Amino acid sequence: MTAVATAKAIKMRGEMRREDERKLTGRDVVRIAGVYLPAVSIGAATVSCIVGANILNRRSQAALASAYALVDQSFRQYREKLKELCGDDELHNRIMEEIAIENADESVVLYANGLCSQYCLTTGDYCGTPRLFYDAYGDRYFEATSEHVISAEYHLNRNYALRGNAMLNEFYEFLGLNRTEYGDQVGWCIDDYSEIFWIDFDHRETTLKDGRKCVIIEAVIDPSTDWQEIL
Incomplete structure (x- = not known):
C-alpha cells in the first residue's frame, strides 16, 4: 500500500x-x-x-504459571497429609505403580543414551543392558541402562551442588530425553530453610500388565515452582 x-x-x-x-x-x-x-x-x-x-500471551503464561503453582502446592499438601495419615509413603508408592501400569503403552518407548545421576539403583543382572523406566513427572516410558540413569542423576546433582539450583529439564537432557514445556518452570534450589544439598531419587520396580519389568523414577523431593522465588 x-x-x-x-x-x-x-x-x-x-x-x-x-x-x-x-x-x-x-x-x-x-x-x-x-x-x-x-x-x-x-x-x-x-x-x-x-x-x-504479546500482552495476551504474557497474561496467559502468567495464568498458567499460577495455575501450575497452585496444583503443585495442592499435590505436595496431599502427599504430606497422605504420609501423615498412613505413616509412610507406601500408599503413594502403590498409587504411582498403578499409574505406571495403567499408562503403559508398548508402542511408546524412548531410548536414552545420555548421562545421568546417582543413588541406589541396583544394577544386578541388568548391568550394561537397557531396561524399561517410567518418568513419573513426564508420564512417559523410555529405555536406558541403569548406568546411564545413575550417571544422569549424578550430573544433575553436580550442577545442583555447584550452582545451588537445577531444573527438571536438565535431568531430561542428561537422560537423553526431550525437554518438556514445564521443565524450565520447576526444579530444585538450595535454601537456608530446607538445607537439602542432594536430590535423592526413588527407584521402584513394578510389573506391567504385559509382564515387563519397569522401574519408576521419582525424586524424593518433588521439583517445584518455588525454586524460582528463592533465586
Missing part, C-alpha cells in the same frame, strides 16, 4: 506543479500526504495487534 500511495503522490505532485507552474503550498503537501493515510492506518493497526497479542 505504501508503494501504491507513493506512485499516486508523485503523480499528484506533478499535476499540481503543471497547473500554474508554482511551488507547492502547505495545503498541497497535506493533500499529497493524505494518500498515505490508509497505509499508516494499516501499519498502526498491525503494531497494535502485535502489542495486544
Whole structure:
C-alpha cells in the first residue's frame, strides 16, 4: 500500500506543479500526504495487534504459571497429609505403580543414551543392558541402562551442588530425553530453610500388565515452582 500511495503522490505532485507552474503550498503537501493515510492506518493497526497479542500471551503464561503453582502446592499438601495419615509413603508408592501400569503403552518407548545421576539403583543382572523406566513427572516410558540413569542423576546433582539450583529439564537432557514445556518452570534450589544439598531419587520396580519389568523414577523431593522465588 505504501508503494501504491507513493506512485499516486508523485503523480499528484506533478499535476499540481503543471497547473500554474508554482511551488507547492502547505495545503498541497497535506493533500499529497493524505494518500498515505490508509497505509499508516494499516501499519498502526498491525503494531497494535502485535502489542495486544504479546500482552495476551504474557497474561496467559502468567495464568498458567499460577495455575501450575497452585496444583503443585495442592499435590505436595496431599502427599504430606497422605504420609501423615498412613505413616509412610507406601500408599503413594502403590498409587504411582498403578499409574505406571495403567499408562503403559508398548508402542511408546524412548531410548536414552545420555548421562545421568546417582543413588541406589541396583544394577544386578541388568548391568550394561537397557531396561524399561517410567518418568513419573513426564508420564512417559523410555529405555536406558541403569548406568546411564545413575550417571544422569549424578550430573544433575553436580550442577545442583555447584550452582545451588537445577531444573527438571536438565535431568531430561542428561537422560537423553526431550525437554518438556514445564521443565524450565520447576526444579530444585538450595535454601537456608530446607538445607537439602542432594536430590535423592526413588527407584521402584513394578510389573506391567504385559509382564515387563519397569522401574519408576521419582525424586524424593518433588521439583517445584518455588525454586524460582528463592533465586
